[in-house]
Amino acid sequence: MAKGLVKRSEDFSKWYNELVVMADLAENSGVRGCMVIKPYGYAIWEKMQAQLDKMFKETGHQNAYFPLFVPKSLFEAEEKNAEGFAKECAVVTHYRLKTDPNNPTKLIVDPEAKLEEELVVRPTSEAIIWNTYKGWIQSYRDLPILINQWANVVRWEMRTRLFLRTAEFLWQEGHTAHETKQEALEETARMLDVYATFTKDYMAMPVVKGYKTENERFAGAEDTYCIEALMQDGKALQAGTSHFLGQNFAKAFDVKFADKEGKQEYVWATSWGVSTRLIGALIMCHSDDFGLVLPPKLAPIQVAIVPIYKGDEQLAQVNEVAFKIKEELIASGISVKYDNDDNRKPGWKFAEYEMKGVPARIAIGQRDIENGTVEVARRDTLTKEIVSRENLTAYIVNLMEEIQISLFNRNQEFVNEKTTFVDSWEAFQETIKNKGGFVSAHWDGTSETELKIKEATKATIRCIPFDQEDEDGVCVFSGNPSKRRVLFAKAY
Amino acid sequence: MAKGLVKRSEDFSKWYNELVVMADLAENSGVRGCMVIKPYGYAIWEKMQAQLDKMFKETGHQNAYFPLFVPKSLFEAEEKNAEGFAKECAVVTHYRLKTDPNNPTKLIVDPEAKLEEELVVRPTSEAIIWNTYKGWIQSYRDLPILINQWANVVRWEMRTRLFLRTAEFLWQEGHTAHETKQEALEETARMLDVYATFTKDYMAMPVVKGYKTENERFAGAEDTYCIEALMQDGKALQAGTSHFLGQNFAKAFDVKFADKEGKQEYVWATSWGVSTRLIGALIMCHSDDFGLVLPPKLAPIQVAIVPIYKGDEQLAQVNEVAFKIKEELIASGISVKYDNDDNRKPGWKFAEYEMKGVPARIAIGQRDIENGTVEVARRDTLTKEIVSRENLTAYIVNLMEEIQISLFNRNQEFVNEKTTFVDSWEAFQETIKNKGGFVSAHWDGTSETELKIKEATKATIRCIPFDQEDEDGVCVFSGNPSKRRVLFAKAY
Numbered sequence A, B: 001m002a003k004g005l006v007k008r009s010e011d012f013s014k015w016y017n018e019l020v021v022m023a024d025l026a027e028n029s030g031v032r033g034c035m036v037i038k039p040y041g042y043a044i045w046e047k048m049q050a051q052l053d054k055m056f057k058e059t060g061h062q063n064a065y066f067p068l069f070v071p072k073s074l075f076e077a078e079e080k081n082a083e084g085f086a087k088e089c090a091v092v093t094h095y096r097l098k099t100d101p102n103n104p105t106k107l108i109v110d111p112e113a114k115l116e117e118e119l120v121v122r123p124t125s126e127a128i129i130w131n132t133y134k135g136w137i138q139s140y141r142d143l144p145i146l147i148n149q150w151a152n153v154v155r156w157e158m159r160t161r162l163f164l165r166t167a168e169f170l171w172q173e174g175h176t177a178h179e180t181k182q183e184a185l186e187e188t189a190r191m192l193d194v195y196a197t198f199t200k201d202y203m204a205m206p207v208v209k210g211y212k213t214e215n216e217r218f219a220g221a222e223d224t225y226c227i228e229a230l231m232q233d234g235k236a237l238q239a240g241t242s243h244f245l246g247q248n249f250a251k252a253f254d255v256k257f258a259d260k261e262g263k264q265e266y267v268w269a270t271s272w273g274v275s276t277r278l279i280g281a282l283i284m285c286h287s288d289d290f291g292l293v294l295p296p297k298l299a300p301i302q303v304a305i306v307p308i309y310k311g312d313e314q315l316a317q318v319n320e321v322a323f324k325i326k327e328e329l330i331a332s333g334i335s336v337k338y339d340n341d342d343n344r345k346p347g348w349k350f351a352e353y354e355m356k357g358v359p360a361r362i363a364i365g366q367r368d369i370e371n372g373t374v375e376v377a378r379r380d381t382l383t384k385e386i387v388s389r390e391n392l393t394a395y396i397v398n399l400m401e402e403i404q405i406s407l408f409n410r411n412q413e414f415v416n417e418k419t420t421f422v423d424s425w426e427a428f429q430e431t432i433k434n435k436g437g438f439v440s441a442h443w444d445g446t447s448e449t450e451l452k453i454k455e456a457t458k459a460t461i462r463c464i465p466f467d468q469e470d471e472d473g474v475c476v477f478s479g480n481p482s483k484r485r486v487l488f489a490k491a492y
Helices: A011-024 A038-056 A081-090 A126-136 A179-199 A248-252 A277-286 A311-330 A348-354 A366-371 A392-417 A425-435 A445-455 B011-022 B039-056 B081-090 B126-136 B181-201 B249-251 B278-288 B313-329 B346-355 B364-371 B388-418 B423-436 B447-458
Strands: A026-028 A034-036 A069-071 A091-094 A096-101 A102-107 A115-120 A146-153 A169-177 A210-212 A222-232 A236-246 A257-258 A264-266 A268-273 A303-307 A337-338 A360-364 A371-376 A384-389 A419-421 A439-440 A460-465 A487-491 B027-028 B035-037 B067-069 B091-096 B097-100 B105-107 B114-121 B145-154 B168-178 B208-209 B223-230 B236-246 B256-258 B264-266 B267-274 B304-309 B336-338 B360-364 B373-378 B384-387 B420-423 B440-443 B460-465 B485-491
Touching: A011 A026, A011 A277, A011 B081, A011 B388, A026 B126, A034 A038, A038 A179, A038 A248, A038 A277, A038 B440, A069 A126, A081 A126, A081 A303, A081 B105, A096 B313, A102 B336, A126 A146, A126 A169, A126 A248, A146 A360, A169 A179, A179 A210, A179 A222, A179 A236, A179 A268, A222 A460, A222 A487, A236 A277, A236 B420, A248 A460, A257 A366, A277 A392, A277 B256, A303 A311, A311 A337, A311 A360, A311 A366, A311 B208, A337 B267, A360 A366, A360 A392, A371 A392, A371 A439, A371 B035, A371 B097, A384 A392, A425 A439, A425 A445, A425 A487, A439 B067, A439 B249, A439 B360, A445 A460, A445 B304, A487 B236, B011 B027, B035 B039, B039 B145, B039 B181, B039 B278, B039 B364, B067 B126, B081 B249, B126 B145, B126 B168, B126 B267, B126 B346, B168 B181, B181 B208, B181 B223, B181 B236, B223 B278, B223 B460, B236 B278, B256 B278, B267 B278, B278 B388, B304 B313, B304 B346, B313 B336, B313 B360, B313 B364, B313 B388, B336 B485, B346 B360, B360 B388, B364 B373, B364 B447, B373 B388, B384 B388, B388 B420, B423 B440, B423 B447
Parallel strands: A303 A337, A303 A360, A419 A439, B304 B336, B304 B360, B420 B440
Antiparallel strands: A026 A034, A069 A115, A091 A115, A091 B091, A096 A102, A146 A169, A169 A268, A210 A222, A210 A460, A222 A236, A236 A268, A257 A264, A360 A371, A371 A384, A439 A487, A460 A487, B027 B035, B067 B114, B091 B114, B097 B105, B145 B168, B168 B267, B208 B223, B208 B460, B223 B236, B236 B267, B256 B264, B360 B373, B373 B384, B440 B485, B460 B485
16 A cells, blocks of 8 residues: 555545545645646546536537626526525625725725625526526527536535535536437437446446435435546446536526427526536546556556666666657657656655556666557556567557556446345345445335435435336435335445 | 728727628627637637737747736735736636536535635736746756746626737736846847837737836736837737846746755846737738738738639539639648629639738639640739749749738838827927827836827827937926837826
């Protein structure tokens, strides 16, 4: 294990907190509940953004930007949405500071600069966006509107954790407007698919797609679709959501369109989002006691090259070879860091790139140069291999693909192993308590039962999986009849 | 001129306001002083961001993200900076809303959720960032720190205009930390050069590089470098600034490092930024009475293809040719929109793409197909040419370069023509009043004179140009001796 990093088996939660800081991803700031995303962590976010943005554009969406502030009167217009977020709202009440008359080096809020109407810092942008769409939509010709926004949002949280739950976080929020219910439902499903493809193919993280129960739905949605992933400690993590909003926001903001027959109809809506929380998921599903493990497609550095040498002459020789290798790899689309910093020993560098989750490390020493070889270490398996210089680029390109797939498969096996079908309340409790993971069980479909199960076990219904087949059974808790299984788990 | 768009010569300010809305770039929102950046406007910002981000990375910078909120006690630590921004601060005082007991459909600020310390919504991030850097810097080995942030900031403005002056705007802010004064000064100059290269090569907008006078300096800076551009109405616009912050923030936040001899020294700082204001500049320096004129390097659509046809049969023939052309152009890196919407007439489309500033428009009709030609219209000159299908792609690639350069040259000529050297107070007043533009004049170096000139003419010192040679003279206002000319203008 890495120096100073607690083992996952000892204290998973502490391991996560330490790892985020030791891998230089993020840190707590001087502002309660807000994080600083450090360059290495932000580079992962940039890679996520670039890929998601591409996928959004390929599915016909455009980016735009809407105001940070939502006037209270707009915020409260959609009642359920307002109710759901009211308790977490940062509120701007004044627009000026002035010098403290009692202490000229200090500032106070100027009581004369009180806003007539308070401004909510957006916890989500449905209200401000639907108030805007009202001006954009007159006829069916103005539809669909397919817009995404990359932005910061604020939800006041009492207990925060880096990436997983912070008062301010970065995200994207898609907000679309449609002529028909069917179209909006298709959009909701399409964007959940985009998220699932992204988490699988880029994060190497398998997810279960499904519906949320009414209790777990987004405030203001008619239906919430979600992708749920499983972390190494057996707890689930909601990785993305896509909401079918029905006509709720159109009604709250009076957004109607003239259909082809000239009839006035309310517009149908969706919204969907993923956030910097995905970085937390990425960390917790792959990393180990030595540090981060990153899938090649999202790793800011894919290959680190470390020279092994004594004295300037040997270093000069290694430099020559290493720069050539670096150049070749870069030409093949691999991102490379050659670390010939003379102040650090190779052992320190090895540990450093393990901590940072760099997928492959190449070490080059005097003997390697003589033999025309290098040593390649894989971060995911911690195995090493001697590779001929000639085949190196092809080997690395191939290795990146192999690691990407291998991480996904390892995770999929873990999820399979940690998904348990139970048919009794005893087995349910026992599994949630000792084994963790997803528990597939019959549920009677009532909120009452759902909440009682949560009270008794802390497990919630993560989703009603899309691919769950109908099956007659009885609810594990109430014994009442049930038509299908749902997925329970303790969750982040 | 375009339908409904007022002429520049009639009312430049109104022309700008109308154009921003008619070209679908942005609009005012339901939130006082905040704008909605619409997809077409945001696409320009994305192009600007992509290029600037590349240039920042090429000069060794990394992106990171710091909190939106600055606790008041941190905000006030650097006194001049705090004083400079105090009057424009949006302040968060509460973290919860609750149902209005007198009206259950309304929300009120929960008085029990008052923050112990108020949070300022960042107007700029020096305070929060230097409070963070304190934890990152111990030794000279930790320096330099070269970080940029893409973010939203809020400066409460009483009079706002889309892009040019809004309460919330998008920008990037670089914040760097250095061992020596010399290094920090070099960084300040380097980033101003990056901005000048960007405005010239991408925006096709010539700028003058120079120093700000003490009056016009960034609050908390030792020196502010700027680039100043000239708009078509003869008013100047500050397009970007780069600040040498000395050790002011290091002292305010007690950020010291151990140098190579182990001695504790304060860190040297710079910060630099450009914002969505650049979109306002881009509009005002190139566009005409028909609408936007965009330089090809920043145009979201570089070529619009419009079919001219009667009936489905002709359309099918044109479609075939047009899709081929589109494909060829895209393969050559040109962004193309083929608009075969049957609901709009060609004339409407021509006006639309003129309004949107698409650099080139290709029209294809029946006769063109027979002759193996197309008609190409240039947006900047409004000229048309018949071009053979065979040479079309090469012609368009070349045309994009030509338009890019031509726009710059046209603007440079305009700036030259609108830069007047004056040596008397009468000529100064007369030039500012009637001709506008930059006025190069001797100034005695005192703030008193600067402010009196501003009071009398509304002209401010835009900058002391870098390339201004020393020259003995007398101040146009006071008659006192002066060592060099400075650049005056009325400004946005």
